[in-house]
Amino acid sequence: MSEINELTKAKIPSEDNGIELKRTLCDICCPGMHCGVNAYVKDGKIIKIEGTKEHPRNHGKLCTKGAAGRQYVYRKDRLQTPLKRTGERGEGRFEPISWDEAYQIIRDELFKVRDTYGADSVAFFSGYTKWYRQYLHRFAYSFGSINYGTECSTCFKASEMAWEATVGLNSDPDMENSNVILGFALNGFHSNHLMSARLLKLKEMGKKFIIIDPRKTPATKKLADIHLQIKPGTDGALALGMANLIIENDWHDKAYIEKYTYGFEEYAEYVKQFDLDTTARITGLKKEDIYEAVKLYATNGPASITETSCSITHHTNGFQNYRAMICLNGLTGNFDRPGGQIPEKSTFYDMPAGYHMYEHEYYLDVQPKRKADAIGCRKYPLWNKFMDEFQAMDLSRQILEGTPYPVRAVYGAGMNAKMFPDTKKMYEALKSLDFFVDVDLFMTDTAKYADIVLPACTSYERGEFKAYMGGYAAFTRPVIEPLYESKSDVQILKELADVMELDDPLLREGYEAEINYMIRDLSVTIEDMKASEFPIRVPEAREVVPGEFTANGMNTASGKFEFYSNYIAEFKDQGLSPIPTYKETLDDEGMDEKEYPYILVTGSRLPNAIHSRIHELAWTRSLRKEPMVDLNLEDAGELGISHGDLVEIRTITGKIRMKANPSVKIRRGDVQLYHGYKEANANDLIGSTHTDPYSGFPGFKSSRCQIVRVSE
Numbered sequence: 001m002s003e004i005n006e007l008t009k010a011k012i013p014s015e016d017n018g019i020e021l022k023r024t025l026c027d028i029c030c031p032g033m034h035c036g037v038n039a040y041v042k043d044g045k046i047i048k049i050e051g052t053k054e055h056p057r058n059h060g061k062l063c064t065k066g067a068a069g070r071q072y073v074y075r076k077d078r079l080q081t082p083l084k085r086t087g088e089r090g091e092g093r094f095e096p097i098s099w100d101e102a103y104q105i106i107r108d109e110l111f112k113v114r115d116t117y118g119a120d121s122v123a124f125f126s127g128y129t130k131w132y133r134q135y136l137h138r139f140a141y142s143f144g145s146i147n148y149g150t151e152c153s154t155c156f157k158a159s160e161m162a163w164e165a166t167v168g169l170n171s172d173p174d175m176e177n178s179n180v181i182l183g184f185a186l187n188g189f190h191s192n193h194l195m196s197a198r199l200l201k202l203k204e205m206g207k208k209f210i211i212i213d214p215r216k217t218p219a220t221k222k223l224a225d226i227h228l229q230i231k232p233g234t235d236g237a238l239a240l241g242m243a244n245l246i247i248e249n250d251w252h253d254k255a256y257i258e259k260y261t262y263g264f265e266e267y268a269e270y271v272k273q274f275d276l277d278t279t280a281r282i283t284g285l286k287k288e289d290i291y292e293a294v295k296l297y298a299t300n301g302p303a304s305i306t307e308t309s310c311s312i313t314h315h316t317n318g319f320q321n322y323r324a325m326i327c328l329n330g331l332t333g334n335f336d337r338p339g340g341q342i343p344e345k346s347t348f349y350d351m352p353a354g355y356h357m358y359e360h361e362y363y364l365d366v367q368p369k370r371k372a373d374a375i376g377c378r379k380y381p382l383w384n385k386f387m388d389e390f391q392a393m394d395l396s397r398q399i400l401e402g403t404p405y406p407v408r409a410v411y412g413a414g415m416n417a418k419m420f421p422d423t424k425k426m427y428e429a430l431k432s433l434d435f436f437v438d439v440d441l442f443m444t445d446t447a448k449y450a451d452i453v454l455p456a457c458t459s460y461e462r463g464e465f466k467a468y469m470g471g472y473a474a475f476t477r478p479v480i481e482p483l484y485e486s487k488s489d490v491q492i493l494k495e496l497a498d499v500m501e502l503d504d505p506l507l508r509e510g511y512e513a514e515i516n517y518m519i520r521d522l523s524v525t526i527e528d529m530k531a532s533e534f535p536i537r538v539p540e541a542r543e544v545v546p547g548e549f550t551a552n553g554m555n556t557a558s559g560k561f562e563f564y565s566n567y568i569a570e571f572k573d574q575g576l577s578p579i580p581t582y583k584e585t586l587d588d589e590g591m592d593e594k595e596y597p598y599i600l601v602t603g604s605r606l607p608n609a610i611h612s613r614i615h616e617l618a619w620t621r622s623l624r625k626e627p628m629v630d631l632n633l634e635d636a637g638e639l640g641i642s643h644g645d646l647v648e649i650r651t652i653t654g655k656i657r658m659k660a661n662p663s664v665k666i667r668r669g670d671v672q673l674y675h676g677y678k679e680a681n682a683n684d685l686i687g688s689t690h691t692d693p694y695s696g697f698p699g700f701k702s703s704r705c706q707i708v709r710v711s712e
């Protein structure tokens with residue numbers, strides 16, 4: 001008996017104590033990570049979690065956020081039942097209703113809007129969570145609306161578009177075979193724990209690192225041989241200045257340029273204006289440092305560029321900055337060669353797993369023929385060219401203005417107004433709708449604006465398909481029953497499709513039918529995957545062979561690496577430039593430099609937070625108890641601001657208050673805020689029209705601001 005007690009106390013599974021070990025995954029962050037988790041379950045409750053050693057991605061490790069997964073599942077404010085609004089929009093008064101009643105109301109209201117204004121007047125939107133997206137996408141199309149959109153309007157897709165405009169395919173750095181790694185905004189230590197383990201190994205192997213980041217970070221400390229502490233939003237100027245120096249010094253790969261690239265002459269002519277003095281002035285860097293970095297990068301190849309999906313592109317010139325950066329690969333002949341940048345086809349949710357799935361066909365098969373009419377697509381034509389979804393940065397405007405046509409209803413899955421610039425404007429828009437339904441795990445401030453709120457469940461309470469790099473696939477099983485009356489998003493959508501009698505038999509067959517459709521060419525089945533506790537190898541998976549893509553002709557109009565992008569040239573009349581031009585951005589909101597002298601950078605990642613969700617957990621919150629604004633120590637001294645003082649950060653869009661954290665890690669002139677806090681929302685400060693004309697991405701990481709000390 002005592003032995004059983006000991007085992008129970010230690011949470012070790014045995015037949016006698018009823019503790020079971022079940023395997024699943026943590027999907028708190030990007031699909032590329034989704035770490036394997038061992039869940040210890042007793043009486044239908046998770047009592048402990050840890051990383052799965054045998055998992056091919058995380059090898060037993062979990063990050064701070066994942067380790068708090070049990071607290072996330074059992075957050076006290078989990079939604080329990082479907083809810084119907086009884087108070088004013090935003091007030092938060094609701095009454096519980098049955099699923100049947102909820103579905104009927106949603107059906108009636110969505111059909112009413114469709115009948116009155118047309119199907120496109122219903123927008124379907126997904127927040128950060130991705131696993132149900134193809135299903136939601138097809139649902140939107142089968143309902144008849146072109147308007148499916150996601151948080152990708154601010155995340156990752158601008159960089160993917162830049163790659164597509166240049167070579168036709170997304171690419172990844174082959175860091176293991178590089179001598180030099182040029183890290184633009186590289187700090188995996190906070191945003192990607194699997195990447196940081198890999199980076200430390202590379203450092204041990206003797207690779208040289210150049211890191212370009214306005215802050216001092218764990219990456220600049222542990223990895224950087226050269227740290228360029230750049231002025232935010234000026235990476236494009238740096239990349240063009242680098243190109244100029246490379247050409248001047250004859251360090252470029254002329255044979256590669258001749259054979260495999262297009263538009264070099266025009267590009268080379270353009271970069272001449274970015275001489276060392278000019279580049280140093282724009283970027284705030286020292287000339288000697290730039291020179292040393294360029295020499296190291298260009299003369300010690302192979303070299304790869306490791307960058308992040310958002311820090312370079314969260315600027316109103318972000319797309320072109322990103323293009324300027326990737327053009328360095330063509331200039332130095334590092335594209336599609338070992339140790340350089342390797343083009344990789346996505347298998348599923350941007351994961352290059354090495355095998356093919358019919359991911360996009362699943363929804364494209366039923367796409368309405370009005371793609372260019374999707375929200376934001378006229379305003380951002382390049383986005384429209386490359387993307388199958390609406391550009392959500394124009395959503396609040398279109399709802400409020402009703403042009404070019406009205407949007408009167410929104411189906412939101414994890415919709416969070418606080419991820420959008422000018423959150424207040426999004427609230428106003430939601431308030432003005434005829435109908436808004438939001439599906440979430442929690443009663444968020446956004447859900448308070450909904451007419452109907454539906455309770456979703458976590459990854460611990462559902463099964464889902466997952467593709468992993470290295471040729472792996474997995475299909476998880478739930479480790480516990482969905483809490484309360486919650487359901488998985490795909491179950492909700494399937495049941496709603498049935499109630500609405502949507503004329504789409506494949507959709508109405510449900511999620512497994514979706515996955516079966518997508519994996520139809522593979523020899524593994526859902527049953528095979530479910531039968532395995534760990535991800536399994538897909539026999540059809542094959543490794544990328546460097547050089548193959550280039551030999552077959554790249555996916556561009558010229559078949560070459562395009563310094564001059566023919567795809568972008570289609571939109572020259574709308575003011576887009578086919579070569580990676582640089583533009584200063586701080587003045588485009590009309591804030592005077594004297595009144596707003598600081599540069600506002602919002603949303604660098606915290607290891608113990610992910611957007612809006614994890615700030616609310618006791619464990620992760622204890623690591624950073626309250627929102628604080630980071631500013632340079634000397635700037636703070638001049639402003640009379642000390643650690644812990646209450647300050648107000650102001651822009652023309654709004655103001656917020658929080659405590660100050662003066663720090664030597666911050667560049668002079670910068671003000672750094674983390675996003676996702678309920679009590680101090682960074683996006684109250686960002687203008688909704690402060691967007692990049694190429695991608696539509698917002699300038700989250702460079703606008704002007706003012707910071708002053710205030711009393712309580």
Ligand SMILES: Nc1nc2c(c(=O)[nH]1)N[C@H]1C(S)=C(S)[C@@H](COP(=O)(O)OP(=O)(O)OC[C@H]3O[C@@H](n4cnc5c(=O)[nH]c(N)nc54)[C@H](O)[C@@H]3O)O[C@H]1N2
Nearest residue numbers: 127128129155413414416419439456602603611612675700
């Ligand atoms: N200022 C500023 N703003 C930013 C950024 C920045 O750097 N600075 N970053 C941008 C980027 S890159 C991103 S990706 C976005 C992310 O922004 P969001 O999309 O807001 O991300 P989250 O807060 O993670 O999730 C949104 C909601 O989804 C809910 N949710 C979680 N899991 C599920 C589920 O399985 N089903 C359903 N239905 N709901 C679920 C959560 O409870 C939460 O309310 O923020 C963007 N906004």
Ligand SMILES: Nc1nc2c(c(=O)[nH]1)N[C@H]1C(S)=C(S)[C@@H](COP(=O)(O)OP(=O)(O)OC[C@H]3O[C@@H](n4cnc5c(=O)[nH]c(N)nc54)[C@H](O)[C@@H]3O)O[C@H]1N2
Nearest residue numbers: 185187191212215232233308311604605606607609610611
């Ligand atoms: N823990 C945690 N991990 C996450 C997330 C999270 O919320 N929390 N979010 C996930 C998501 S959705 C995303 S999109 C990724 C984002 O992943 P990352 O882009 O890696 O995340 P950040 O920490 O925002 O940015 C990295 C660095 O960019 C620097 N930076 C800011 N502005 C600039 C600039 O203009 N130029 C340069 N060169 N550097 C700049 C910052 O100082 C920061 O140190 O992280 C993912 N991982």
Ligand SMILES: [Mo]
Nearest residue numbers: 154155156310
């Ligand atoms: Mo993101």
